Amino acid sequence: MITRRAFLAAAGAAAAAPTALQATPQAVSEAIRALTGGAPAPRGRVKLEVPELIENGNSVVLGVAVESPMTAADHVKAIHVFAPLNPLPNMISVYLGPRAGRARFTTRVRVADSQTLMALAQLSDGSFWSDEVAVVVTLAACTEELK
């Protein structure tokens, strides 16, 4: 006999399970681990700039800036951006060097659903730093079917 509690728990679990079009939490942490090798990536030095309320998830201006002197001895080697609830967790990776002058870039990305976006910076000394921003995505009205 199934108790009401068991039924509700099962229904809740089914509702919470990610759909086919969302990366699993495992895929996200694997993507990050592939870069960090398990090293810590504390919040700090990285600033992820993206509007908290997104008017259209199809094209969102996203920028990342990292505090760094960008010298040969001390610079940002790479910046990676992740969207845990997009179909794939990786959004973009950029590779810099001391010639950049500034550790920053801006681009336009697709954000599939309201979620917490994350930026990861890889420094020349082997350390990692990160930032997160929770965004809300609204849907466009009056669309069209894709033929």
Added chain:
Amino acid sequence: MARAIVKVPARARRGEIIELRAIVGHVMETGFRHTEKGALVPRDIIRQMVCRYNGIEIFRADFHPAVAANPLVVFNTIATESGRIEFTWTGDNGFAASESAPIAVE
């Protein structure tokens, strides 16, 4: 057909940090969309953008399907010498595009 538009300052002082801006025309088909009839539209994206300053790589980006159509990237570099700054894009189905602009550094 115009493939890309790049913005490089025409002149700069040696050592100045300048802004570079490049936009390339590409649909960036994610591979997750379906037609009305339920058929999957296959992935077709730009995979990489490389920027070279007189032949030396100064910036590189790996694009994933999350990058929006007609990708725009804005970034910085130090104006080291006069010459050409070249942007190249490569992607699925043999996609290749490039655009360059001159820079005079005094």
Added chain:
Amino acid sequence: MIRRRLASLLLLAVASCAAPPDGRRSGYEFMGPDTRAMQDDDASNPASLWVLDGESLWRARAGAANKACADCHGDAGRSMRGVAARYPAFDSSRGTLLDLDQRINLCRTTRQNASALQPESRELLALSAFIGRQSRGLPIDIAVPREAEPLLEAGRAAFRRRQGQLNLACTQCHDRLAGEKLAGNPIPQAHPTGYPIYRLEWQGLGSLQRRLRNCMIGVRAEPYAYGAPEYVELEYYLMWRSRGMRLETPAVRP
């Protein structure tokens, strides 16, 4: 109480008839700062890719006549300045209303002896964006000669007519509820000040007809075929309703 309600309804009805010159706001003003910045900078506006293509097409020889637009019209910066701001326009020699795309195709078929460009084709959008760009910043100025008045009225009636399974008229959202939210997004006033637009939803450039089709699908109405006179009449009314507002072509919109 009922009298006051009737009075306010009457006021609302009168107000929605008038389309006053002040209080009109372009869709630009309903957008966030990032999207506005995209429109303002040619090097950030993806529509610039189409404008550049249009510039090449302007100079390309076409058709059996082997003529380019430039052969008759010269430098588009001079000859096309103000043109897009005056379309749709009534062609009295033909007795028909034409939008800019139709005018471009008329030139192609009658002057260049080339085939008409398909609606929403890259070439037609590129030419339309390039020509429209030459009028950016100019006030929209739609002429309504007496023979065209019934066509303007037809457009106005279409704007007010309920349609589709949702049984909604354009005016209900775009006059009365403009500024309110639909699915989290602000409802604009429906002034076509920047067509063809780079719509973030499309991630591409598209015409006003494409946008009107989206609206019709949105209210679950069967959209007319591209080029239908119903669209041109509605475009005529919408552009006339925007008269005096600045053209922003090619605009960016969510």
